[in-house]
Amino acid sequence: MVHTVLNSNGSMIDTIKKRTSVRTYDEQKITEEIFDQITIILKKFEAEPGPFGNYSRFQILKLDNEESHQGVKLGTYGFIKGHMAYLVAICSKENEAIIDMGYSFEKVILNMTQMGLGTCWIGGTFSRESFMKFIDLKDNEFIGAISPIGYGSDNNRIKEKIIRRTAGADNRKSWDQMFFKNDFSTELKKEHAGELEIAFEMVRWGPSASNKQPWRLMLVEEQDIRTIHFYLDFDPKYTGNTKLGYPIQKLDIGIAMSHFEVSAIELEKAGKWVFEEPDMKKINDQYEYVGSYSI
Numbered sequence: 001m002v003h004t005v006l007n008s009n010g011s012m013i014d015t016i017k018k019r020t021s022v023r024t025y026d027e028q029k030i031t032e033e034i035f036d037q038i039t040i041i042l043k044k045f046e047a048e049p050g051p052f053g054n055y056s057r058f059q060i061l062k063l064d065n066e067e068s069h070q071g072v073k074l075g076t077y078g079f080i081k082g083h084m085a086y087l088v089a090i091c092s093k094e095n096e097a098i099i100d101m102g103y104s105f106e107k108v109i110l111n112m113t114q115m116g117l118g119t120c121w122i123g124g125t126f127s128r129e130s131f132m133k134f135i136d137l138k139d140n141e142f143i144g145a146i147s148p149i150g151y152g153s154d155n156n157r158i159k160e161k162i163i164r165r166t167a168g169a170d171n172r173k174s175w176d177q178m179f180f181k182n183d184f185s186t187e188l189k190k191e192h193a194g195e196l197e198i199a200f201e202m203v204r205w206g207p208s209a210s211n212k213q214p215w216r217l218m219l220v221e222e223q224d225i226r227t228i229h230f231y232l233d234f235d236p237k238y239t240g241n242t243k244l245g246y247p248i249q250k251l252d253i254g255i256a257m258s259h260f261e262v263s264a265i266e267l268e269k270a271g272k273w274v275f276e277e278p279d280m281k282k283i284n285d286q287y288e289y290v291g292s293y294s295i
């Protein structure tokens, strides 16, 4: 199955660089026409499974009446203000379905960014129960994450962020902490990543719960085949994993998989997902093998 990048009236790589969590929105309304476009995007990504073959569901919850406005609760993240609606991402509770939802919902988020809409992944602190009053869930489904959508009120801040990102000033782990070559004791140097350097870099700029950036990637080259093994540095003590009833960091690794893949496609280095754990000595028992992208 070919995973399309959709709506690429702009580059996905540029979109990944541009995306940033938006928590303050201005009063500009989302028109019905735009809501219709959003619905088309949601339907498209509902119809495409993630790397493990699971389908996710996405719904819009408009805050256009008193009931929905007062009804849904954001917990301690009440500082998210002024937005028009929420996107609600639904999946079943198995680990692989959660990874697939992270992968697919991030593609939705990037499409919203391309449309000029602000978003913010919210996986932890919102009241799932209050959202469930407005969303029909099937057996074994749960609300994995939500995102407010609207127009960011802080255009200047966004511009500033792009500049900071270009300068590498934003808060992300360095390559040697995340990317490896052949084994976990050898860091992947940018110059050894070849044409895939940008794809690795786009993983770095991904959003992650509490910005923990738990992605660990290893490049292995054998003859003409390049394989990138994806591991999750799963933190069993992180409250995001222990308190919510699901391992939130599985979403983070799904996000990394989508960033790598959409970038590789754009770089004309499309590959495919394979799931065969390499025989690799890990430097850390927390590292969980997730899957590999083979080019």
Ligand SMILES: Cc1cc2nc3c(=O)[nH]c(=O)nc-3n(C[C@H](O)[C@H](O)[C@H](O)COP(=O)(O)O)c2cc1C
Pocket (backbone or CB within 6 Å): 019, 020, 021, 022, 077, 120, 121, 122, 123, 124, 125, 126, 145, 205, 206, 207, 208, 209, 210, 211, 248, 251, 252, 255
């Ligand atoms: C799975 C997931 C859950 C998140 N949950 C929250 C949240 O509950 N509240 C919040 O304000 N931000 C949340 N975020 C946003 C992260 O804090 C943010 O992505 C990270 O700090 C990096 O910043 P950036 O998105 O601006 O690049 C979440 C992100 C992810 C990927």
